[in-house]
Amino acid sequence: xxxxxxxxxxxxxxxxxxxxxxxxxxxxxxxxxxxxxxxxxxxxxxxxxxxxxxxxxxxxxxxxxxxxxxxxxxxxxxxxxxxxxxxxxxxxxxxxxxxxxxxxxxxxxxxxxxxxxxxxxxxxxxxxxxxxxxxxxxxxxxxxxxxxxxxxxxxxxxxxxxxxxxxxxxxxxxxxxxxxxxxxxxxxxxxxxxxxxxxxxxxxxxxxxxxxxxxxxxxxxxxxxxxxxxxxxxxxxxxxxxxxxxxxxxxxxxxxxxxxxxxxxxxxxxxxxxxxxxxxxxxxxxxxxxxxxxx
Amino acid sequence: xxxxxxxxxxxxxxxxxxxxxxxxxxxxxxxxxxxxxxxxxxxxxxxxxxxxxxxxxxxxxxxxxxxxxxxxxxxxxxxxxxxxxxxxxxxxxxxxxxxxxxxxxxxxxxxxxxxxxxxxxxxxxxxxxxxxxxxxxxxxxxxxxxxxxxxxxxxxxxxxxxxxxxxxxxxxxxxxxxxxxxxxxxxxxxxxxxxxxxxxxxxxxxxxxxxxxxxxxxxxxxxxxxxxxxxxxxxxxxxxxxxxxxxxxxxxxxxxxxxxxxxxxxxxxxxxxxxxxxxxxxxxxxxxxxxxxxxxxxxxxxxxxxxxxxxxxxxxxxxxxxxxxxxxxxxxxxxxxxxxxxxxxxxxxxxxxxxxxxxxxxxx
Amino acid sequence: xxxxxxxxxxxxxxxxxxxxxxxxxxxxxxxxxxxxxxxxxxxxxxxxxxxxxxxxxxxxxxxxxxxxxxxxxxxxxxxxxxxxxxxxxxxxxxxxxxxxxxxxxxxxxxxxxxxxxxxxxxxxxxxxxxxxxxxxxxxxxxxxxxxxxxxxxxxxxxxxxxxxxxxxxxxxxxxxxxxxxxxxxxxxxxxxxxxxxxxxxxxxxxxxxxxxxxxxxxxxxxxxxxxxxxxxxxxxxxxx
Numbered sequence: 001x002x003x004x005x006x007x008x009x010x011x012x013x014x015x016x017x018x019x020x021x022x023x024x025x026x027x028x029x030x031x032x033x034x035x036x037x038x039x040x041x042x043x044x045x046x047x048x049x050x051x052x053x054x055x056x057x058x059x060x061x062x063x064x065x066x067x068x069x070x071x072x073x074x075x076x077x078x079x080x081x082x083x084x085x086x087x088x089x090x091x092x093x094x095x096x097x098x099x100x101x102x103x104x105x106x107x108x109x110x111x112x113x114x115x116x117x118x119x120x121x122x123x124x125x126x127x128x129x130x131x132x133x134x135x136x137x138x139x140x141x142x143x144x145x146x147x148x149x150x151x152x153x154x155x156x157x158x159x160x161x162x163x164x165x166x167x168x169x170x171x172x173x174x175x176x177x178x179x180x181x182x183x184x185x186x187x188x189x190x191x192x193x194x195x196x197x198x199x200x201x202x203x204x205x206x207x208x209x210x211x212x213x214x215x216x217x218x219x220x221x222x223x224x225x226x227x228x229x230x231x232x233x234x235x236x237x238x239x240x241x242x243x244x245x246x247x248x249x250x251x252x253x254x255x256x257x258x259x260x261x262x263x264x265x266x267x268x269x270x271x272x273x274x275x276x277x278x279x280x281x282x283x284x285x286x287x288x289x290x291x292x293x294x295x
Numbered sequence: 296x297x298x299x300x301x302x303x304x305x306x307x308x309x310x311x312x313x314x315x316x317x318x319x320x321x322x323x324x325x326x327x328x329x330x331x332x333x334x335x336x337x338x339x340x341x342x343x344x345x346x347x348x349x350x351x352x353x354x355x356x357x358x359x360x361x362x363x364x365x366x367x368x369x370x371x372x373x374x375x376x377x378x379x380x381x382x383x384x385x386x387x388x389x390x391x392x393x394x395x396x397x398x399x400x401x402x403x404x405x406x407x408x409x410x411x412x413x414x415x416x417x418x419x420x421x422x423x424x425x426x427x428x429x430x431x432x433x434x435x436x437x438x439x440x441x442x443x444x445x446x447x448x449x450x451x452x453x454x455x456x457x458x459x460x461x462x463x464x465x466x467x468x469x470x471x472x473x474x475x476x477x478x479x480x481x482x483x484x485x486x487x488x489x490x491x492x493x494x495x496x497x498x499x500x501x502x503x504x505x506x507x508x509x510x511x512x513x514x515x516x517x518x519x520x521x522x523x524x525x526x527x528x529x530x531x532x533x534x535x536x537x538x539x540x541x542x543x544x545x546x547x548x549x550x551x552x553x554x555x556x557x558x559x560x561x562x563x564x565x566x567x568x569x570x571x572x573x574x575x576x577x578x579x580x581x582x583x584x585x586x587x588x589x590x591x592x593x594x595x596x597x598x599x600x601x602x603x604x605x606x607x608x609x610x611x612x613x614x615x616x617x618x619x620x621x622x623x624x625x626x627x628x629x630x631x632x633x634x635x636x637x638x639x640x641x642x643x644x645x646x647x648x649x650x651x652x653x654x655x656x657x658x659x
Numbered sequence: 660x661x662x663x664x665x666x667x668x669x670x671x672x673x674x675x676x677x678x679x680x681x682x683x684x685x686x687x688x689x690x691x692x693x694x695x696x697x698x699x700x701x702x703x704x705x706x707x708x709x710x711x712x713x714x715x716x717x718x719x720x721x722x723x724x725x726x727x728x729x730x731x732x733x734x735x736x737x738x739x740x741x742x743x744x745x746x747x748x749x750x751x752x753x754x755x756x757x758x759x760x761x762x763x764x765x766x767x768x769x770x771x772x773x774x775x776x777x778x779x780x781x782x783x784x785x786x787x788x789x790x791x792x793x794x795x796x797x798x799x800x801x802x803x804x805x806x807x808x809x810x811x812x813x814x815x816x817x818x819x820x821x822x823x824x825x826x827x828x829x830x831x832x833x834x835x836x837x838x839x840x841x842x843x844x845x846x847x848x849x850x851x852x853x854x855x856x857x858x859x860x861x862x863x864x865x866x867x868x869x870x871x872x873x874x875x876x877x878x879x880x881x882x883x884x885x886x887x888x889x890x891x892x893x894x895x896x897x898x899x
Contacts, residue, residue, distance in 0.1 A: 501750055509732075
């Protein structure tokens with residue numbers, strides 16, 4: 001009986017960690033889904049934006065000792081501006097091109113970002129260790145990693161703020177309108193160009209924030225982005241392209257799935273499992289749980 | 296208002312083009328008799344490989360319009376199967392490579408049946424996923440594939456053909472083999488383009504639904520295109536494995552391999568026969584020089600203590616991926632039809648200028 | 660045996676009935692006019708007949724063969740071809756290559772296909788445009804190209820979807836004469852059109868759809884004088 005309870009306990013443990021991790025994944029997914037929702041662009045460089053967030057946080061930490069969560073105040077605006085720049089200069093030009101070309105463009109931008117960082121910082125793994133990096137709380141008998149909990153709380157705060165922004169402010173509503181129907185939004189006087197720039201900025205900022213949040217618990221290196229790009233896609237397709245609520249749910253689901261897969265299948269295979277899941281989704285349920293599809 | 300323009304595709308045989316092609320092939324064949332420096336031979340082999348990869352991709356990506364960014368799956372299968380058949384079963388590569396091609400075609404049938412129901416960007420994402428699944432599986436099931444360790448080849452057995460002995464030592468034999476393969480791939484491509492297959496592939500690319508309603512069995516022809524493409528890509532993979540003599544999951548199945556293949560095809564001009572040749576001529580020297588700037592010294596282009604060499608070695612080693620990224624961005628933004636597209640636009644602009652000047656009399 | 664028999668065909672999209680219990684039949688060599696206000700379900704019916712999607716209910720029988728759910732390419736090879744309301748030229752291919760794609764449904768030889776294609780282009784008077792890119796053609800020629808391409812598949816039944824839409828009087832006249840000529844040569848045709856004068860001139864019988872249902876069927880005169888039909892078109896009186 002105790003063995004069974006132990007197993008249940010372990011299962012809950014894995015699930016909880018997965019859930020907390022899933023919060024951060026949700027952040028990445030939300031960013032990607034906003035970009036797709038507003039511009040119908042599939043941003044293959046999303047993970048590299050996250051990577052930039054990680055490096056920015058690490059740099060600030062090593063140079064000034066500023067705590068990563070505090071440094072968010074700097075990294076988020078930074079990534080926002082970078083995203084807006086990318087949209088204005090590059091992405092905007094291909095909004096009417098073939099979707100294949102759009103993906104290739106973002107792949108190219110991603111390659112530029114990750115390889116520039118490699119040239120500047122080399123491929124060496126960097127680590128960001130805070131005083132609480134390996135500490136954990138005790139929550140009803142379950143062990144909860146401290147940085148993971150903080151990240152989850154910050155993520156919840158950011159997501160809540162985002163929801164408020166999109167529902168209650170004029171600009172937020174403009175974004176939602178453009179995502180629903182670009183042409184109609186334009187006819188109603190919404191500055192669609194500006195909204196696109198804003199959306200890519202927000203998407204990048206969210207990716208950067210996610211990077212900042214996981215920096216204390218992940219190795220930081222230039223190629224780290226690609227695994228997250230994939231995860232972001234699975235989350236977005238799972239939740240439905242363009243659905244923010246879907247991306248949130250998708251993120252949590254993926255977090256738990258990954259955690260359980262790593263524990264019960266084999267740690268090395270967890271990425272493979274996610275890819276297979278992604279393929280399955282694309283084939284059988286491309287509109288996801290909650291989304292508007294254009295498969 | 297759409298502008299009426301002539302189709303750039305010549306009808307049937309262009310004697311000039313074929314003559315030029317044969318002349319170039321001949322010139323390349325006798326080239327090593329004059330210049331046989333290893334660096335040049337190496338560059339030549341990589342050039343031919345790139346041409347084969349680009350031509351192969353074009354069949355399914357350029358003609359049939361199915362943008363696979365996961366062609367490394369077939370390249371890698373070609374490399375691994377050839378290598379494994381040699382190392383494990385002692386089967387010489389010139390037989391083993393046919394097994395590899397068969398495996399790749401079988402794989403393409405599976406992948407095609409799964410992914411071809413997806414359109415546009417979803418197909419792209421699916422193709423990327425498949426290649427990654429194969430890469431991760433190869434990495435993980437190391438009992439079968441030696442995982443991250445990869446395969447290291449020490450020597451290739453001698454080929455006994457029609458009483459002659461062909462020894463695959465050094466780079467020169469690979470140069471000739473590579474040239475022959477590139478010529479064969481170009482010829483195959485040309486044959487496809489000028490056949491019912493070619494017309495059907497293009498129809499699928501232009502408008503799938505219209506093609507369907509005109510009697511074209513979509514999944515059959517898409518799979519045929521993919522099978523042809525996979526076969527030649529696998530050939531390139533097996534050939535590469537024998538030439539470089541070392542493969543691992545990243546070298547064989549990595550995303551950058553797939554991106555490079557697409558780049559070769561789109562830089563020159565997607566869906567054309569000469570496009571991948573141009574693309575290869577741009578990409579290969581760039582990436583080889585970045586990987587190994589000392590080679591330029593070897594061929595006498597640069598002096599041994601040239602600042603360029605040290606600069607590249609110190610700051611730009613392995614920057615070829617960065618260059619690829621920049622190239623992709625530049626091509627997509629400014630020349631989505633590739634170099635050929637730019638040339639065509641310039642020629643068309645020139646023709647309009649001449650016509651305009653001829654039509655209106657010069658101002659008094 | 661009827662060439663085409665549509666029996667109680669319905670097509671639902673979620674809760675919307677785009678076609679509802681539509682039935683009619685056609686003999687060989689007939690021209691059937693298919694009319695109705697926008698959104699009546701005419702193109703949907705074409706899509707069901709040609710296999711773009713299967714009907715939700717009912718039967719489509721062509722030359723004695725039940726078609727329901729048969730793939731469009733097989734339907735084409737059986738001898739039924741359609742044109743599209745929004746023209747679909749194979750833009751980056753030349754005019755003659757476009758028509759050759761149609762011809763290749765019946766032959767594997769490029770030479771034969773080219774001969775057939777050039778013949779069809781002569782019939783629609785577009786052979787001077789052979790080597791031009793289809794994407795650069797003006798709308799009238801695109802429509803003619805689509806007809807030539809369809810004819811190259813050597814069909815018995817041709818479904819024309821608003822083939823006169825967007826054309827000027829001269830171009831429309833050309834198409835009308837072409838349709839009448841095709842009838843003389845033995846083709847069976849279903850023509851979706853909004854131009855009532857054209858429908859009156861070419862049709863042997865007319866089927867009227869409204870909101871997915873078949874409103875009525877009859878000779879052109881009967882249909883034109885039918886008050887329900889006039890009401891469906893919001894009071895337009897039909898001259899001629």
